[in-house]
Amino acid sequence: MAMELEEMDELTLDGTLDVKGNPAGRRSTGGFKSAIFILVNQGLMCVSLYGISINLAIYLTTVLREGDSSAASNTSNWQGAQYLFSFIGGFLGDAYLGRYKSALLFQLVFLIGLVLTALSATLEYLRPPACEVEGIDCKRATTTQIGIFYIAVYIVALGYGGYQPNVLSFGADQFDEEHPKEKVRKAEFFNWFYAALTIGTLFASILLAYIENQGKWALGFWLSTGMGTVALSTFLVPTWRYRFHETGGNPLCRIAQVVTAAFRKRHIKIPLEGDQLYEVINTESTIKGSRKIIHSSSLRCLDKAAAITETDFDNEINQIRKNSWHLCTVTQVEELKWVLRMLPVWATTIFYTTAYTQVYSVFVIQGAAMDTQLGGFNVPPASLYAVDCVTVVLCVLAYNYWLLPQIKKWTALEEGLTGLQRISVGMPIVGLAMFEAGLVEVVRRNKVQRSDNLSILWQLPLYITTGISETFTYIGMMHFFYDQAPDAMRSLGSALPQASVALGNYASSLLIAIVGRLSGSPGWLPDSIDKGHLDYFFFLLGGLSFFNFALFSWAAVHYEYMSRHEVSPSPQSLPFLYSNGVANEDHIYRP
Template identity: 30%
Template sequence: MANTNAQQQSHSELALAESQTTEDIDPKRGGWITFPFITVGVMGLTIASSGWVSNLIVYLIQEFNVKSVDAAQISSIVNGCNSLFPIAGAVVADSLFGCFSVITFSSVVSLLGIILLTLTATLHSLRPSEGETPSRLQLGVLYSALTLASIGLGGTRFTIATMGADQLAKAKDQGVFFNWYFFTLYMASIVSFTAIVYVQDSVGWGLGFGLCIATNAVGLAVFLAGKRYYRLVKPKGSPFISLARVLVATICKWKLVLVSSQTQSNRSSYYYAKTEVSKLPSSAPSSSFRFLNRAALQTEGDIRPDGSIAKPWRLCTVEQVEDFKTLLRLFPLWSSGIFLSTPIGVQISLTILQALTMDRHVGPHFQIPAGSFLVFSLLSTPIAISIADRFLPSTWIKLTGHSPTPLQRIGLGHVLNIMSMAGSALVESRRLHVVRSHHLEDQTVSSVVPMSALWLAVPLAIVGVGEAFHFPGQVSLYYQEFPVPLRSTATAMIALLIAIGFYMSTAVIDFVRKVTGWLPDNINQGRMDYVFWMLVVIGVGNFGYYLVCAMLYKYQNVGSDYENQEVQDEE
């Protein structure tokens, strides 16, 4: 799931870049000359961040003597933070300091976090001896390192793509940049999940984390070297602030009596921006979520003599209120993605635990590191995206007569996600059968079960294909349906969804451990297959909820776009 985060920001970042006004563009700066500096920066920072994240469970188990399921829980929390912190980074960059300052500061913080993590791997005093429980000091240093590294990752994940698009004035050039940006991101992630993880497992954790330090430092240095060429766009303020203003203004004016917006005289009671009257249908607040119209209702003292707002947190424009309503209409669809992301978070954590107990050899001399198995999902997603973009539209048109809509793509992702969880359940059932037939129930987790771990690649590949449908489908839906001023929040919605999914996966595992005996410290004595079957049941129920939301939802912008696409396809 983490490998989809950058892919999800494409449309929203492109919208942000296209919305720049002419005064923001300095013709003496920017352009393709900045591309090598930003690309190398992306490559270095991504290798560094993925390098310490991808093998974290194994590191906690082997070096800090953390119990296997507890290590999976910690990893889920860290992954949740890695998806949540970028939202804060994007808000800070948009509203206060700008992309360059946030990227620079976050890269330094990331570097400090990885250095501290490397010290835990190289200094014996900062990690427990074999069989001992880590001390408070050792855990404090470890958690401080993870926190710093996560904060650093959060400040670069969204903002560096935005800054890259800021350097190019034409939409076509921005599209080319994003293609190369995604390619760089995926290649860097694959390097981390294979080469870096192999060094950590086969050579040493100190050298593995040291390589992350080196790539982070090189990425930061090259990024800073291009400063004199960058076009720096001034912060324009976060769209989240306008959303908060609508909510606060509604609460402040809760006791006011609403007036009807159907007559021209009553419409004058609402506050409109100078240019928004021509944009809104009938120039009136809509009747849905009518209580929010209070935020745009004018009262004495709200307006200055020159017509501007005197108290921004007590009065909003009608357009801002309608934008907030649009988000509320999309919320049910968005909420269905929480239980779409949660099973993926559980699967990521538990698959590594399975791999640690299975035969990971490929040939007589090479053994796949347990943390590298997630690369099968990482690879299947971009491959599925390229195939789907090339063949799915034409095939779908032949079968249904029209192009696939975002909601249909999301629905297909739901189905594939359920199939993946069922596949993981079947693989685990087979693994437990082999464990019992060889009487390995009482053996340690490190004992190898005579079953190839490559069976784990099948459900991982399926979930990766599912991500290629449901995450891009959600971004496409939000990008086209969000109000224009808020389109840059589409990616934040996906990141927030992924973050909640990871936290929910932690809660699910914790609940299962407390209520059942399915997840003991030695998974050979448990029933992890029951956990996956439980996720299948949850997935089926969530898919039913999604279908209801999808049938009740009425497109506002997507419909016309896809009708035009059908005409083009027929031509």
């Protein structure tokens, strides 16, 4: 008996399985011994992606010879599509394929796109010929050449977009959140995951960007392809050590069932107690691979979907009719509640990205108008983004090894800060970064008016501040949306930060257009910023960032955290069901 108990103690408590489909053992599967391969895979995938994306606009203008505005617009659309494709990957991972198979499938799609992209830059008939004289007699790409290149890069976007939410949630699945020590390790995993992403981006922006800026596009793209191949191999190596969750089926269908059942019962009285609502008495919920979720007090109108009425009860066999379009379990209702509860929090993360995305655009424009000479070296304005990347890595190290022990004493939580708390730290800091950028612009304009210029080194504090901000906010977002998502919707939960990045980029373009129209001529953002008021734009972003933080604080205070049952016989016995399945009519609600 003692040996049996010891063996049971070594099994994970969150229902994960090993590669053979048996309950996963804690020692033989999961943990950082498995997750380290996923972290390396993520870093290499980022190198591979940014080898394509970091100079995409330049490739479109110098090789395919598109106009500047067209290239900028097409690059933005491609980046937005990449993030929105994450919903496709998240849906397939949760509903049908599972996170491992989905991550593997989309990596293969990603590699196909990389090979096609590299071929389009290598084969002469897939790209226009070089100019006979620089800038003179340059032939534009044919419709076929442009079409093949865009097909290739959009396959890359589909592959990476579908891969990202699955690899994040699959990596987090390697840690049993029902086990105190592994729960802490899971929080650390999100830190290292974002650090791996940042290091990969930094490597690509230094090495591959340099190669491609020399005009060696084919070499740069083939190196990206090689990195992607190594990344896939790294992901496959420890397959036998991974932990897996069963797929839960179509979440959109389950949501539709709750809405339909609640609408049909809209006239009935809502039960006062959660334990009077319908839930199966089995160890696990009716949704495969999912723990049962404890009833919450918010959005009570949806509880009607889990209230038993006379139409749900079959008198002939004295049992409940199992029809999810008429009667849903508490867990199924709570899935929809999660979607609705997290929407206000998620909406505020969109404007955070709107402000943060200035790092890639307006910060670079400001830097280009500054003195970029350091001795005999000319500093490319976009290269200062490396400071942001280094700051993120240093912040992750400082958080894990210095700040976390101090925070534990303050919060009494083993993981230090919750996801919402981390977001609340990072959000206002990006507002400070915008005000810093505005002050730098004021100083720069004053210098210009005196026929002088300001050193680009004045931008260093801006990138350091934004790096600190994103370390807390984006890692907090990954942690929060994964942690609070129902077990069978965690890949979709992990897709939400990607979606906020996409919408934030689109919102940034819209805000710039609105400011340009309302600020008149020459306006705040003219072609020559020396004639405009870029400082006003930064101050506007700073003010809106703090207003957005106030909205987030309201949403966070009113957010009700989800609670799950362990995967063990539930202590919540159902008052309307006996062990033989006979119903108790006292808890049947009548219109």
